[in-house]
Amino acid sequence: MAELTEAQKREYWRYNIRLTVVLLIIWALFAFVLGGLLAGELNKITILGFPLGYWIAAQGALAVFVIEIAVYAKLMNRKDHEFGLDERPVSTSARAA
Amino acid sequence: MTTATHGPFRWSLDKIFGLYTLSFLGVTVLIGLAEAFLGLPNRWIGWIFMGLSLGIYIVIGVITRTSDSDQYYVAGRGVPALYNGMATGSDWMSAASFISMAGALSVQGFSGLAYVMGWTGGYVLLAVFLGPYLRQFGAYTIPDFLGGRYGGNAPRLVGVLAAILCSFTYLIAQVTGVGLIVSRFLGLDFNIGVFVGLVGVLFCSVLGGMRSVTWTQVAQYIILIISYLVPVVVLSWQLFTVPFPQFTYGELLQRNSASAIQVTNDPKEAATRAAWKAEADAVAAKLKQPGLSDAEREKLTAQQKTAVAQAKPPAAPGATVANYLVVPKGVGMWNFLALTFCLMVGTAGLPHILTRYYTTPSVKQARTSVAWGLFFIFLLYFTAPAYAAFARFVVYTRLVGTQIADLPRWVTLWKPAGLFDVVDKLGDGVVQLADFVIKSSDFVVLAMPEIAGLPFVITGLVMAGGLAAALSTADGLLLTIANAISHDLYYKVIDPKAPLVRRLTITKVLLIVTALIAAAVGTLRLAIIVELVAWAFSLAAASFFPALVMGIWWKRANRTGAVAGMLVGLGTTLFYMVGSRFYGLSWWGTATVASGVFGIPLGFLTIWVVSLLTAPPPERVQELVTSVRYPKATVSSAEFAH
Numbered sequence: 001m002a003e004l005t006e007a008q009k010r011e012y013w014r015y016n017i018r019l020t021v022v023l024l025i026i027w028a029l030f031a032f033v034l035g036g037l038l039a040g041e042l043n044k045i046t047i048l049g050f051p052l053g054y055w056i057a058a059q060g061a062l063a064v065f066v067i068e069i070a071v072y073a074k075l076m077n078r079k080d081h082e083f084g085l086d087e088r089p090v091s092t093s094a095r096a097a
Numbered sequence: 098m099t100t101a102t103h104g105p106f107r108w109s110l111d112k113i114f115g116l117y118t119l120s121f122l123g124v125t126v127l128i129g130l131a132e133a134f135l136g137l138p139n140r141w142i143g144w145i146f147m148g149l150s151l152g153i154y155i156v157i158g159v160i161t162r163t164s165d166s167d168q169y170y171v172a173g174r175g176v177p178a179l180y181n182g183m184a185t186g187s188d189w190m191s192a193a194s195f196i197s198m199a200g201a202l203s204v205q206g207f208s209g210l211a212y213v214m215g216w217t218g219g220y221v222l223l224a225v226f227l228g229p230y231l232r233q234f235g236a237y238t239i240p241d242f243l244g245g246r247y248g249g250n251a252p253r254l255v256g257v258l259a260a261i262l263c264s265f266t267y268l269i270a271q272v273t274g275v276g277l278i279v280s281r282f283l284g285l286d287f288n289i290g291v292f293v294g295l296v297g298v299l300f301c302s303v304l305g306g307m308r309s310v311t312w313t314q315v316a317q318y319i320i321l322i323i324s325y326l327v328p329v330v331v332l333s334w335q336l337f338t339v340p341f342p343q344f345t346y347g348e349l350l351q352r353n354s355a356s357a358i359q360v361t362n363d364p365k366e367a368a369t370r371a372a373w374k375a376e377a378d379a380v381a382a383k384l385k386q387p388g389l390s391d392a393e394r395e396k397l398t399a400q401q402k403t404a405v406a407q408a409k410p411p412a413a414p415g416a417t418v419a420n421y422l423v424v425p426k427g428v429g430m431w432n433f434l435a436l437t438f439c440l441m442v443g444t445a446g447l448p449h450i451l452t453r454y455y456t457t458p459s460v461k462q463a464r465t466s467v468a469w470g471l472f473f474i475f476l477l478y479f480t481a482p483a484y485a486a487f488a489r490f491v492v493y494t495r496l497v498g499t500q501i502a503d504l505p506r507w508v509t510l511w512k513p514a515g516l517f518d519v520v521d522k523l524g525d526g527v528v529q530l531a532d533f534v535i536k537s538s539d540f541v542v543l544a545m546p547e548i549a550g551l552p553f554v555i556t557g558l559v560m561a562g563g564l565a566a567a568l569s570t571a572d573g574l575l576l577t578i579a580n581a582i583s584h585d586l587y588y589k590v591i592d593p594k595a596p597l598v599r600r601l602t603i604t605k606v607l608l609i610v611t612a613l614i615a616a617a618v619g620t621l622r623l624a625i626i627v628e629l630v631a632w633a634f635s636l637a638a639a640s641f642f643p644a645l646v647m648g649i650w651w652k653r654a655n656r657t658g659a660v661a662g663m664l665v666g667l668g669t670t671l672f673y674m675v676g677s678r679f680y681g682l683s684w685w686g687t688a689t690v691a692s693g694v695f696g697i698p699l700g701f702l703t704i705w706v707v708s709l710l711t712a713p714p715p716e717r718v719q720e721l722v723t724s725v726r727y728p729k730a731t732v733s734s735a736e737f738a739h
Contacts, residue, residue: 004727009726009727012726012727013726016726020225020226023221023225024221024225027218027222031214031218032434032437032438035214036433036434036437037430037434039207039424040423040424043418043422043424046351047347048347049346049347049350049351050350051350051418053424054207054350054422055347057207057210057213057214058202058210058479059343059479061214061217061218062213062217062218062475062478065217065218065220065221065471066217066471066472066475068221068224069220069224069467069468069471070472072224072225072464072468073224073461073464073465073467076229076464077464077465080460080461080728083727085727085728086461086728
């Protein structure tokens with residue numbers, strides 16, 4: 001695989017930055033806004049017995065974090081493949097041996 | 098050796114750990130049968146579980162022993178994402194997560210959720226800012242990265258200092274946890290318990306370094322997650338015929354809240370609380386008398402604290418929900434957010450976790466393994482709030498209102514352990530909520546098997562789980578400390594020509610010495626240790642996180658900036674910690690545990706300003722930082738590491 005052109009590099013990196021920013025906004029929204037500042041208000045809504053604000057801080061935000069990281073891994077790994085940035089699947093010990 | 102991620106090796110890993118899990122479950126069932134039909138005594142069950150689990154860890158240590166440097170420091174960078182995820186899970190989840198977190202939630206209510214969100218949300222930061230890039234740089238330790246990226250000895254040495262500072266207090270807490278578990282379940286002396294646990298830790302780390310620790314941690318994760326889920330799943334089944342406590346506890350939150358309000362308005366409960374209030378006042382008066390000895394003063398203060406806590410109703414007068422569902426406002430909310438933030442950034446800055454991302458075969462797998470890691474942690478963390486609600490429910494429905502002469506079985510079994518007490522304050526022979534004195538909320542997890550009416554074999558399982566949680570974290574911490582000293586201080590700074598054999602020997606000696614010092618300090622049972630562990634997060638957050646993130650994301654960041662940033666972050670945090678804890682310092686009412694909230698932004702700011710004021714880093718380093726953005730590296734990461 002040939003080296004990436006400067007334009008390709010920019011495109012790849014901008015994709016990464018955009019994805020990172022979006023994920024961080026969602027992260028902050030759940031951790032600090034919905035699970036923190038607005039939790040008192042959201043507690044007025046009850047679903048299956050769970051006051052919503054309490055539920056978000058106890059479980060909802062956690063689930064969102066797991067999904068976020070899984071999405072990040074999936075999308076970035078796909079992007080790597082698209083740009084031919086797949087690494088040779090060798091460990092350093094294999095290289096050293 | 099060829100690739101560890103594809104083909105027969107990976108398949109046999111799945112087979113080995115699948116078989117291991119099945120055999121572990123099989124043995125548990127066998128012990129259960131022996132208990133039911135042969136009357137196997139409880140003490141024996143405890144010994145079997147401890148012997149069995151320590152035996153497994155020692156065998157793994159012996160099988161995976163190695164003297165190859167790549168294997169010893171970073172497990173040959175051959176750990177597949179799924180397994181690195183499990184290893185991260187048990188490396189991360191300590192005795193505090195396993196034994197104490199659920200109980201803390203049950204006592205602290207909403208405010209305690211800062212720990213649940215903080216200790217998981219940090220992985221988002223780790224995933225997008227650090228994990229994949231650290232793998233791409235391909236160093237051996239975190240100080241090693243700092244030394245390689247910024248050049249020179251100063252960043253490396255500050256890194257070594259911070260790594261030891263964060264890891265050592267944390268290690269002492271794990272050692273103390275092992276001692277408590279062993280002494281509680283086996284009736285051994287606490288000090289002997291500590292040293293028995295050390296054997297399990299040292300066998301792995303000394304023989305095979307990161308390689309042994311990794312595979313042991315995988316085995317430990319499997320034990321700890323099974324033992325955490327079983328008791329509460331069974332209880333959920335008994336109450337709702339649904340085996341998912343994580344979804345059924347919402348119902349209990351409502352019922353508990355209603356019970357709390359009822360208890361608050363109940364006249365007999367009010368009388369009990371008034372009796373406690375009277376005791377608190379009487380003790381307060383006694384404390385004002387002159388000429389008390391320190392021991393008397395300490396005893397009275399403890400008595401006063403208990404009485405004050407017992408006199409507090411579980412819901413505010415006239416409130417529609419119980420205290421534990423109430424979201425704090427004002428300074429309380431600021432501290433909740435600040436603590437969540439510090440725990441998150443600290444999670445992404447603790448060296449023993451970051452090192453795990455050096456061990457994957459590729460950047461791709463590093464990304465995937467952060468996802469697996471958090472998923473495996475999530476399994477335990479999203480069950481913890483259910484534990485808290487179930488325990489509360491059992492106390493309200495099966496303890497409050499019973500006769501003192503006829504306490505539930507779990508209460509009589511666990512009362513001698515000293516985690517809680519039942520005091521008939523009114524002397525009416527009936528248990529009121531205010532009669533139930535919680536001394537350590539750890540009972541929530543430890544007594545859950547008996548609360549659910551399960552046989553002792555499950556209690557043995559929980560013991561093995563707690564032990565696995567404490568030992569696995571101790572393993573990771575011990576290795577981090579020893580490698581920071583042997584690789585970064587000795588090899589990279591003092592004697593760069595040292596042959597591999599000598600380096601590994603020094604590492605092994607350091608492992609043993611560090612473990613012994615930790616054990617010796619652990620046996621002192623200092624009360625401050627639990628507090629220090631919470632501080633470690635703020636320290637890691639303020640020292641490592643800014644320097645790591647700026648080093649990866651900003652090529653202009655230079656050595657002077659990084660060193661200044663780490664020292665300013667660390668210094669500010671330590672200053673506020675000591676000031677607020679001992680000298681009444683208070684900035685916007687911020688709690689001591691959230692001290693990092695000032696040091697983190699100051700650390701970033703310092704790196705930025707100082708870097709711009711001084712010369713840019715060499716061209717070669719700037720190119721390296723840019724090249725790391727694209728996984729198929731043009732700069733060989735192997736060259737960087739050595």
